[in-house]
Amino acid sequence: xxxxxxxxxxxxxxxxxxxxxxxxxxxxxxxxxxxxxxxxxxxxxxxxxxxxxxxxxxxxxxxxxxxxxxxxxxxxxxxxxxxxxxxxxxxxxxxxxxxxxxxxxxxxxxxxxxxxxxxxxxxxxxxxxxxxxxxxxxxxxxxxxxxxxxxxxxxxxxxxxxxxxxxxxxxxxxxxxxxxxxxxxxxxxxxxxxxxxxxxxxxxxxxxxxxxxxxxxxxxxxxxxxxxxxxxxxxxxxxxxxxxxxxxxxxxxxxxxxxxxxxxxxxxxxxxxxxxxxxxxxxxxxxxxxxxxxxxxxxx
Numbered sequence: 001x002x003x004x005x006x007x008x009x010x011x012x013x014x015x016x017x018x019x020x021x022x023x024x025x026x027x028x029x030x031x032x033x034x035x036x037x038x039x040x041x042x043x044x045x046x047x048x049x050x051x052x053x054x055x056x057x058x059x060x061x062x063x064x065x066x067x068x069x070x071x072x073x074x075x076x077x078x079x080x081x082x083x084x085x086x087x088x089x090x091x092x093x094x095x096x097x098x099x100x101x102x103x104x105x106x107x108x109x110x111x112x113x114x115x116x117x118x119x120x121x122x123x124x125x126x127x128x129x130x131x132x133x134x135x136x137x138x139x140x141x142x143x144x145x146x147x148x149x150x151x152x153x154x155x156x157x158x159x160x161x162x163x164x165x166x167x168x169x170x171x172x173x174x175x176x177x178x179x180x181x182x183x184x185x186x187x188x189x190x191x192x193x194x195x196x197x198x199x200x201x202x203x204x205x206x207x208x209x210x211x212x213x214x215x216x217x218x219x220x221x222x223x224x225x226x227x228x229x230x231x232x233x234x235x236x237x238x239x240x241x242x243x244x245x246x247x248x249x250x251x252x253x254x255x256x257x258x259x260x261x262x263x264x265x266x267x268x269x270x271x272x273x274x275x276x277x278x279x280x281x282x283x284x285x286x287x288x289x290x291x292x293x294x295x296x297x298x299x300x
Contacts, residue, residue, distance in 0.1 A: 039069060073119070074099050078092045098124055152170065162185055167182060236295075
């Protein structure tokens, strides 16, 4: 089996697999951290011997031993990125993937300990995870923007805005424009706002974004209702009217469809037109409406 397959076999499959090679769930994050802190460290000689076995023989057991002896390093590094609002367990898991990539590429003949080599890979994987998931830096796509983002985060000592002197100092040290520092700081100082109010009884709920961002005309239920109404007005109404005889249709149209405001002909006016009593017109109208209602039910 190759070193690549060894690394792939150790990739965590869900949060229950934060520890590569463990056959059972650890439980919670505290139990995981406690467990990895008790794992034995490797001496330099043991590390070199295992790395050679992995490189030369593709030994999965050697890869697992190298990874597990450095899991505490991932926990320590991931703890430094808790300020980005992402779960510690997710940061650890991404760091573990970086550790496995480092183990796969580690050359024991370079005279460098794995811990020094792995730090770069662990941090790189965590950085990528943060940039993919933290909303404020989704526009930080260039290498310079990413460097500015992570350096700015470490340089800010409080939640207050940076002073002009601090902005100039950071821009000079990172060799970027002060405008770029200001723009990135504005992104980082932004905060998430709940779309709905946090509490229905809270007065602040009346001023939540949902109160002024919602558009009734584009709300899905309203759209469906409008489409159904239009269908009833066109296809449904014409189909229902076609079920009536000429006299019944004339009465319904004169009474209800002649004017948009509903001010149609009266029973007495239609009674005079057809030479019958107003009561007879009312009976014909009632029967016609009942028949139309049954026809319109198919469009409801």
